[in-house]
Amino acid sequence: MTYRDVATKQVLIWALTAVAARMPVAMTPLALVFLVRERPGGYTLGATLAAAYVLGEIIGAPVLGMRLDPARGRRHLVVGLAGGALGFTGLGIFADSHPVVLGAFAFLAGAAPSAAAGGQRALLTSLVPERAVAQALSAESMLMSGVWAVSPVAVAGLALAVAPRVPLLLAAACMASSIAGHWLLPAGWAGEQDGGTGRVRTRVLLHAWPVYVTGAASITLLGLTELTLPALLEQRGIGVGWSGPMLAGMAVGAGLGAFLYGLRSWPGRLRSRSAVLISGMAVFVALVALIPGAAGITVALVLAGVLQSGALITRNLSLREALPQSALAAGYSVLYAAAGAGYAVTGSLAGGLLQVVAPSTAVLAGVSLTLLLTVLGWWGEARRDVSGAPGDLAVGLAGGAEGAPIAGGRDPECRL
Secondary structure, three states: OOOHHHOOHHHHHHHHHHHHHHHHHHHHHHHHHHHHOOOOOHHHHHHHHHHHHHHHHHHHHHHHHOOOOHHHHHHHHHHHHHHHHHHHHHHHHOOOOOHHHHHHHHHHHHHOOOOHHHHHHHHHHHOOOHHHHHHHHHHHHHHHHHHHHHHHHHHHHHHHHOOOOHHHHHHHHHHHHHHHHHOOOOOOOOOOOOOOOHHHHHHHHHOOHHHHHHHHHHHHHHHHHHHHHHHHHHHHOOOHHHHHHHHHHHHHHHHHHHHHHOOOOOOOOHHHHHHHHHHHHHHHHHHHHHOOOHHHHHHHHHHHHHHHHHHHHHHHHHHHHHOOHHHHHHHHHHHHHHHHHHHHHHHHHHHHHOOOOOHHHHHHHHHHHHHHHHHHHHHHHHHHHHHOHHHHHHHHHOOOOOOOOHHHOOOOOOOO
């Protein structure tokens, strides 16, 4: 198990295409704040626009992801990315418009390309041998860690040095360029043609609910850290300006963790491995709330990042065990939506708690919620494996005929 199988021309083209498609996602929340911050109540409006964007992602990812056709996935992805580029262009050009207009463009920018991450991940895993899937997912995690580390710096620099609308116009250009990249990649990815109904497909996707729960748990910790760190630093008497470098260090740690995860195979079941990694991350985030010094907080954040990337990779691998190949792109999209929902819930929880308790207490409350979600997800996966639910579901979908279980990667009637 090495990274050699991932180092191909097709994967390189995929990497450039994925960066162009996902850089706007990392840029948008902060870019929206800078876009309207000089208006009356600008920060509140910026947060509202960011919420509209995230809501578009949460709604669009499962709805559009369920309609991805493995054989003609490129067509769906290109249309979605074009819609996203249009939304970002509208935000940049009509920056002085009424908030309702900006909210509509923000929702479009979030919803239209929301299935792209799931489709691109399914495409990536079809470009490498089965033995190199873990390495491919690790490489993707490293790539995205770099994107998330660079994006806030780029947004702040362009918005302050050039103009507030420039980051959103750059996001539109990036997303448009990713469309061109997809024409250099295969038209689809591995998976049988879906001939089933939306109802059946929903049942199959819901079979993997424990994976979505634990995926949301890991992102809950990330959102909790990002949203409460400035207030926590102020509580500790540390300059809030250090929050940027500290979060960048967490992103660097995530890239390192992804690299280390892909170097070898790891013992234990995926569900147990994921529970250990998320619990370890929760411990380090709890230490962030308890450590008084800036150096200790930075170290804890970096170590939390190292574990977080491994947890996210195990969630993607678990999804491959729980769903047939033809449903993976949709499953990845639902996981993406679950992560967005987890981030949104964290924002609401942190905002409410910071009004009544100290930042450190808010962090510890969020950690407790994460651990509760982790236990729930682990229990759900263990119960599913023991009960043989995948096979039962496959039989039910086949009308009583015997066939390979869903977890084996194939549906008897090829309906997915």
